[in-house]
Amino acid sequence: MTSTTIATANAEAGRVRLRINRTHLAAIVLLVPAVVLFGVFVVLPILQALRFSFYDWNGYGSPSKFVGIENYIKVVSQRHFGTALRNTTFIALVSLLVQLPLALWLALSLYRNTWFTAFLRTVFFLPYMLAEIAAGLMWNFMYDGNYGLAHSLADAIGVEPKFVLADPAWVMPAIAVVLVWKYFGFHMMIYIAALQGIPNDMVEAARLDGAKPWQIVRHIKIPLIRSALAVTAFFAITGSLQLFDLIVPLTNGGPNNASLTIVGFLYQFGVTRMRIGFGSAVSIVLFAICVVVSIIYQRAARIVEK
Amino acid sequence: MSSVSIVDVNKHYGGLTILPSLSLSIPKGSFTVIVGPSGCGKSTLLRIVAGLESTSGGQIRIGDRDVTQVDAAERGIAMVFQSYALYPHMTVAQNIGFPLRMSRVPKPEADRKVLDAACVLKLEHLLDRKPKALSGGQRQRVAIGRAIVREPEVFLFDEPLSNLDAAMRTQMRVDLAELHRKLGATMIYVTHDQVEAMTMADQIVVMNAGRIEQVGSPMELYNTPRTEFVAGFLGAPKMNFLTRAFAKPYGTETLGIRPEHITIEPTPSVWTARVRHVERLGASTVYYLDMSDGQSLIATTSGEDVHGIGSEIGLRPRKDRLHRFKDGISQE
Numbered sequence: 301m302t303s304t305t306i307a308t309a310n311a312e313a314g315r316v317r318l319r320i321n322r323t324h325l326a327a328i329v330l331l332v333p334a335v336v337l338f339g340v341f342v343v344l345p346i347l348q349a350l351r352f353s354f355y356d357w358n359g360y361g362s363p364s365k366f367v368g369i370e371n372y373i374k375v376v377s378q379r380h381f382g383t384a385l386r387n388t389t390f391i392a393l394v395s396l397l398v399q400l401p402l403a404l405w406l407a408l409s410l411y412r413n414t415w416f417t418a419f420l421r422t423v424f425f426l427p428y429m430l431a432e433i434a435a436g437l438m439w440n441f442m443y444d445g446n447y448g449l450a451h452s453l454a455d456a457i458g459v460e461p462k463f464v465l466a467d468p469a470w471v472m473p474a475i476a477v478v479l480v481w482k483y484f485g486f487h488m489m490i491y492i493a494a495l496q497g498i499p500n501d502m503v504e505a506a507r508l509d510g511a512k513p514w515q516i517v518r519h520i521k522i523p524l525i526r527s528a529l530a531v532t533a534f535f536a537i538t539g540s541l542q543l544f545d546l547i548v549p550l551t552n553g554g555p556n557n558a559s560l561t562i563v564g565f566l567y568q569f570g571v572t573r574m575r576i577g578f579g580s581a582v583s584i585v586l587f588a589i590c591v592v593v594s595i596i597y598q599r600a601a602r603i604v605e606k
Numbered sequence: 607m608s609s610v611s612i613v614d615v616n617k618h619y620g621g622l623t624i625l626p627s628l629s630l631s632i633p634k635g636s637f638t639v640i641v642g643p644s645g646c647g648k649s650t651l652l653r654i655v656a657g658l659e660s661t662s663g664g665q666i667r668i669g670d671r672d673v674t675q676v677d678a679a680e681r682g683i684a685m686v687f688q689s690y691a692l693y694p695h696m697t698v699a700q701n702i703g704f705p706l707r708m709s710r711v712p713k714p715e716a717d718r719k720v721l722d723a724a725c726v727l728k729l730e731h732l733l734d735r736k737p738k739a740l741s742g743g744q745r746q747r748v749a750i751g752r753a754i755v756r757e758p759e760v761f762l763f764d765e766p767l768s769n770l771d772a773a774m775r776t777q778m779r780v781d782l783a784e785l786h787r788k789l790g791a792t793m794i795y796v797t798h799d800q801v802e803a804m805t806m807a808d809q810i811v812v813m814n815a816g817r818i819e820q821v822g823s824p825m826e827l828y829n830t831p832r833t834e835f836v837a838g839f840l841g842a843p844k845m846n847f848l849t850r851a852f853a854k855p856y857g858t859e860t861l862g863i864r865p866e867h868i869t870i871e872p873t874p875s876v877w878t879a880r881v882r883h884v885e886r887l888g889a890s891t892v893y894y895l896d897m898s899d900g901q902s903l904i905a906t907t908s909g910e911d912v913h914g915i916g917s918e919i920g921l922r923p924r925k926d927r928l929h930r931f932k933d934g935i936s937q938e
Contacts, residue, residue: 501691502693504658505691508657510679512708524693
């Protein structure tokens with residue numbers, strides 16, 4: 301190898317080193333703030349909760365009474381945790397099987413731009429803009445058998461008004477109605493954005509290929525918005541797992557804990573009773589469920605993308 | 607295959623008139639190219655024939671059938687879009703077979719038809735691929751395959767080559783012309799590219815501002831354009847139009863002469879001009895010239911150029927190739 305060749309090779313190696321160093325520097329500058337924020341506000345609280353979940357602690361002083369997995373045993377053996385888990389599953393199923401199909405149906409009807417569809421979209425999106433507490437209070441009045449809409453309706457058709465929020469058999473379906481009403485507009489908007497991204501040529505080509513309107517929906521539109529469908533399903537499930545503030549003004553978990561969700565259970569039996577260790581165990585269980593859902597979503601999303 | 611008749615068709619959007627009133631006859635088995643500048647209404651006309659747009663008035667007939675009110679899928683037509691409009695979640699085979707699936711053709715028969723179409727278009731080895739794994743030309747062939755399997759009475763093409771590069775466009779022009787010969791089908795092809803019109807058509811329809819300027823064979827339109835617009839639209843480089851002192855001796859308002867019908871001479875001749883710019887294309891040379899009164903002219907000669915920029919040359923127009931226009935209409 302001549303000296304010129306060696307010098308060229310050294311210069312090239314130097315340039316590669318410089319490029320790598322610059323890449324590293326950019327990565328560090330961009331990543332560090334995110335990692336610090338994520339660490340302080342996400343990872344650290346989770347680790348703290350994990351630690352507290354092994355203690356019998358009321359939140360005063362520092363936790364000292366280590367109880368091992370006793371809190372977890374208490375959580376899974378509590379009757380009300382079963383109710384909370386069942387209710388959360390019910391909410392998730394209603395979200396997936398009622399809310400999302402309703403949102404999709406409306407999106408398919410309203411995604412083309414006219415003044416009328418724009419008006420209806422706004423109307424349907426309004427409930428999502430309301431604060432959960434306000435929406436809960438509003439529906440509380442509506443469900444009221446003495447003064448609310450339920451009373452007026454029952455009066456109009458001449459039957460005894462039903463107090464659905466006070467009936468353990470009806471309370472969850474009543475909450476599900478509020479939930480669907482509150483959030484379907486959000487999912488509808490995601491679907492509308494996705495549907496508007498489908499090239500018109502593709503729909504026209506399908507029309508010319510002899511596809512009927514419902515076949516165009518089934519074979520063309522739905523497959524083309526599958527990413528949006530996966531995202532909304534993920535939002536619906538995680539939203540169901542976290543449902544709490546809509547229920548507080550409606551029933552506060554009642555009657556007789558019949559409308560507890562997992563977060564409601566955590567709040568009622570952990571926070572309000574100053575059982576921080578127990579509450580932490582519930583939160584860790586909830587976190588584990590969320591992680592499992594995320595993993596399933598990621599896998600499903602990858603399959604969908606393929 | 608069928609003929610297509612467009613009778614007094616017009617199209618208005620609110621107060622805006624896109625097609626004033628238009629009649630056109632497309633013979634059975636012909637390759638008709640509708641050509642015109644952007645916004646002239648050619649795509650609207652094609653979409654009306656396809657049934658994707660309604661008419662404001664008039665009648666569309668395919669063969670003996672009045673299809674004006676017939677749904678797009680029932681008209682017996684297939685259309686190839688500029689954007690290909692392939693379904694990205696389906697494989698090539700599924701894309702081609704989609705119309706058959708929609709019309710519930712038994713699977714073995716559908717598979718055979720898909721394979722036949724793929725063989726015609728040389729797509730056999732790509733049947734399991736998704737559209738994103740194909741080149742532009744391959745995608746366009748899949749779109750054509752999807753049209754072929756329907757065995758339509760009429761094929762419609764809406765600027766199908768616009769998204770392809772120059773080399774692929776040339777290849778596809780040849781492929782489409784061969785396909786037309788092989789299938790013998792009636793094809794209506796919309797483009798703004800006069801080269802595509804000249805090279806592929808049996809019949810060219812030149813449109814301008816929603817109106818048909820002229821209908822005829824490529825050479826008929828090239829040699830005897832009825833209007834100044836048609837004369838200027840077909841041919842590259844486009845026809846020269848001379849006015850004032852250059853037109854007067856020929857007894858006309860506007861004198862048209864194609865660049866290839868001007869002979870360049872080294873000494874002053876019928877006309878004299880100064881060379882402003884020269885384009886060397888190898889087989890021919892294009893001269894951009896300034897005439898004595900400031901008018902511009904283009905002349906082409908075969909072979910390499912011999913006249914440099916700034917040099918003065920003589921020009922002799924071929925008398926039998928002169929076109930005389932008055933108020934935009936040919937006086938021939």
